[in-house]
Amino acid sequence: SSLSLSDFTKLTVLGSGSGGTVYKVTHKQNGGVYALKLISSDPNPTHLRQLCREKEILRRMISSDSPYIVRCHRVFEKSDGDLAILMEHMDGGTLDHTLKKEGTFSEPLLANVAYQILNGLKYLHSHKIVHRDIKPSNLLVNSKWEVKISDFGVGRIMGRTLDPCNSYVGTCAYMSPERFDPDTYGGNYNGYAADIWSLGLTLMELYLGYFPFLLPGQRPDWAALMCAICFGDPPTLPEGRGSEDFRSFVSCCLQKEAAQRWSAAQLLSHPFISKSR
Numbered sequence: 001s002s003l004s005l006s007d008f009t010k011l012t013v014l015g016s017g018s019g020g021t022v023y024k025v026t027h028k029q030n031g032g033v034y035a036l037k038l039i040s041s042d043p044n045p046t047h048l049r050q051l052c053r054e055k056e057i058l059r060r061m062i063s064s065d066s067p068y069i070v071r072c073h074r075v076f077e078k079s080d081g082d083l084a085i086l087m088e089h090m091d092g093g094t095l096d097h098t099l100k101k102e103g104t105f106s107e108p109l110l111a112n113v114a115y116q117i118l119n120g121l122k123y124l125h126s127h128k129i130v131h132r133d134i135k136p137s138n139l140l141v142n143s144k145w146e147v148k149i150s151d152f153g154v155g156r157i158m159g160r161t162l163d164p165c166n167s168y169v170g171t172c173a174y175m176s177p178e179r180f181d182p183d184t185y186g187g188n189y190n191g192y193a194a195d196i197w198s199l200g201l202t203l204m205e206l207y208l209g210y211f212p213f214l215l216p217g218q219r220p221d222w223a224a225l226m227c228a229i230c231f232g233d234p235p236t237l238p239e240g241r242g243s244e245d246f247r248s249f250v251s252c253c254l255q256k257e258a259a260q261r262w263s264a265a266q267l268l269s270h271p272f273i274s275k276s277r
């Protein structure tokens, strides 16, 4: 259509991450409310190459019809290389934000959240897309408690200068063992399993209220964290916490060997999910 960036008015800043700033905007003529993510270009050739690939993913996602993926309406590319991505506005913000505001998630709520994320992952994986950055801050929720996956690596392309682990419990923290050590943990099995590992950690965090590899309040030490992921046992819920079904579900996600991890489709029929439906 003939949408143009000048048709939108900025209302507020919704947030900013490593990749850019996201604004709540409204369309001047029809009054519709959207989220607009602005990413400024980065002349680094590695980033530019990655950007091309990610734009291709976005282009494919524009035609996405999955209710479990944040709808991307348009990508505007300015002549200076800056990008503007017009998205569906999720009025509940991130699951990260929900956790901080409303406290830990009950098992029935988590089963519902997991069901929606798994459907999103099943959709992406069946379209040969690995998300690679599943974490609470990339999962958005709205007031109908619809949970959707956002951020197809766009945040990882640009603005990521020196340290990829720059935010508190940032991208590295949710990375699977085979991404650190492909030879030991089946790095060439398939990339999709990495998203399942990140999902397992995400669900544990929403249940416990803290990142499972760290004690509550503990600050991350990246070297120690990477050692724990690669050489330690996968995290489990503390003794006496969680139903048998939930504990089993988490352990199906957090197998260190990529090939041992369940797929999104398999997890959808795990009792933790199926009994709750």
Ligand code: ATP
Residues within 6 Å of the ligand: 014, 015, 016, 017, 018, 019, 020, 021, 022, 035, 070, 087, 088, 089, 090, 091, 093, 094, 137, 138, 140, 150, 151, 155, 167
């Ligand atoms: P990272 O850079 O590691 O991905 P992030 O996910 O917090 O971190 P962004 O993806 O740039 O960074 O998003 C910034 C913030 O903007 C999010 O945390 C969220 O609060 C808000 N946001 C992003 N997209 C939307 C959306 N479609 N609807 C509502 N809020 C959004």
Ligand code: MG
Residues within 6 Å of the ligand: 017, 137, 138, 151, 155
């Ligand atoms: Mg993000």
